[in-house]
Amino acid sequence: MSDSNTIAVLQSLAATATTSFPVPSDAAMPDLSTPAGWLPVAFLAVMGLAMLAYVILDGYDLGVGILMRRADDAQKDRMVASIGPFWDANETWLVLGVGVLLVAFPAAHGVILGALYLPVALMLLGLTLRGVAFDFRVKAKAHHKPLWNRAFYAGSLLATAAQGYMLGQLVMGFAPGWGAALFGLLIAVCLGAGYALLGAGWLILKTDGELQLRAVRWARGSLWLTAVGVAAVSIATPWLSERIFEKWFALPYLVLLAPVPIATLVLFLVVDRSLRRLPVRLGQGNEYGAWVPFAGTIGIFLLAFYGLAYSLFPYLVVDRLSIWDAAAAPESLMIVFVGACVVLPMIIGYTVFAYRVFRGKAQALEYG
Numbered sequence: 527m528s529d530s531n532t533i534a535v536l537q538s539l540a541a542t543a544t545t546s547f548p549v550p551s552d553a554a555m556p557d558l559s560t561p562a563g564w565l566p567v568a569f570l571a572v573m574g575l576a577m578l579a580y581v582i583l584d585g586y587d588l589g590v591g592i593l594m595r596r597a598d599d600a601q602k603d604r605m606v607a608s609i610g611p612f613w614d615a616n617e618t619w620l621v622l623g624v625g626v627l628l629v630a631f632p633a634a635h636g637v638i639l640g641a642l643y644l645p646v647a648l649m650l651l652g653l654t655l656r657g658v659a660f661d662f663r664v665k666a667k668a669h670h671k672p673l674w675n676r677a678f679y680a681g682s683l684l685a686t687a688a689q690g691y692m693l694g695q696l697v698m699g700f701a702p703g704w705g706a707a708l709f710g711l712l713i714a715v716c717l718g719a720g721y722a723l724l725g726a727g728w729l730i731l732k733t734d735g736e737l738q739l740r741a742v743r744w745a746r747g748s749l750w751l752t753a754v755g756v757a758a759v760s761i762a763t764p765w766l767s768e769r770i771f772e773k774w775f776a777l778p779y780l781v782l783l784a785p786v787p788i789a790t791l792v793l794f795l796v797v798d799r800s801l802r803r804l805p806v807r808l809g810q811g812n813e814y815g816a817w818v819p820f821a822g823t824i825g826i827f828l829l830a831f832y833g834l835a836y837s838l839f840p841y842l843v844v845d846r847l848s849i850w851d852a853a854a855a856p857e858s859l860m861i862v863f864v865g866a867c868v869v870l871p872m873i874i875g876y877t878v879f880a881y882r883v884f885r886g887k888a889q890a891l892e893y894g
Contacts, residue, residue, distance in 0.1 A: 576623035589725020591682025649688035656681030690717030699844035716755025727820030
């Protein structure tokens with residue numbers, strides 16, 4: 527494909543994005559046929575893909591870490607084995623997403639990370655702690671292993687709570703005050719439940735026996751607290767911004783977007799129904815439907831992400847900083863764009879390859 531054809535395709539995608547996510551009149555949108563117009567949209571799509579992939583892929587292994595406290599020693603080894611080939615690579619998406627924010631939207635990077643300095647530091651501390659614990663727990667002496675298991679759990683919980691708090695603050699537009707802080711804490715708890723739900727769904731797919739049945743119980747315990755978090759974000763975003771309220775509730779968008787919350791509710795009910803039936807089936811050695819909780823939870827996260835992206839677009843900071851205001855110079859973006867076109871397919875390729883190679887049930891954890 528020639529360079530001119532490639533640019534034409536990207537311009538078409540940018541135009542489609544602005545059709546799907548209407549731009550309010552107060553946002554200064556340049557001509558999308560120019561690099562200054564379509565490049566920020568392209569980088570927003572890359573950053574959105576990276577963060578969505580991170581939340582789903584690293585979300586389930588953070589969830590497995592959160593659930594480890596409830597398992598016995600043999601089950602802990604099996605749980606770690608289920609995420610062993612994937613967990614480190616899953617964090618690549620976080621690096622990509624933050625890297626795009628820094629390089630493509632430096633003004634927004636300063637505002638967002640400046641407002642979230644403490645939770646970002648806590649998240650990095652948690653990710654570092656769980657990384658160290660993951661390696662040390664398999665080499666430590668027997669009497670030290672429980673310590674590293676607790677460190678893995680603590681690191682997973684800390685990273686998840688920090689991410690949930692950051693999400694809450696983003697939805698609140700980094701507003702000061704106790705109200706925004708309490709909302710951030712609520713989302714931190716609910717995101718922990720969401721990751722636990724993902725992790726339990728993953729364990730239902732990757733394990734068997736008593737651990738698999740426990741994972742079903744863990745998923746049921748996390749399902750409706752996850753729903754509380756989705757509902758809280760869905761209510762808060764239009765309530766806090768008149769622009770977002772109009773994007774959701776003005777005609778014809780009210781009719782066109784109604785399937786999003788309806789589909790989300792249906793998925794919660796489908797997952798709940800599946801989790802109620804699975805213990806009987808699994809007790810009979812029947813794995814039919816074991817994929818439903820994990821796939822349904824991914825669907826919930828996808829719809830929640832779409833709703834949040836629709837609400838925020840074209841702003842990176844609610845009603846304050848649009849993607850075009852925050853973008854770097856078009857000349858710089860074009861150079862980085864070429865690199866992204868090379869790197870992104872490679873990341874997707876090795877991710878797909880890894881999941882294909884290590885498909886199937888997790889085996890017992892053994893180290894020579």
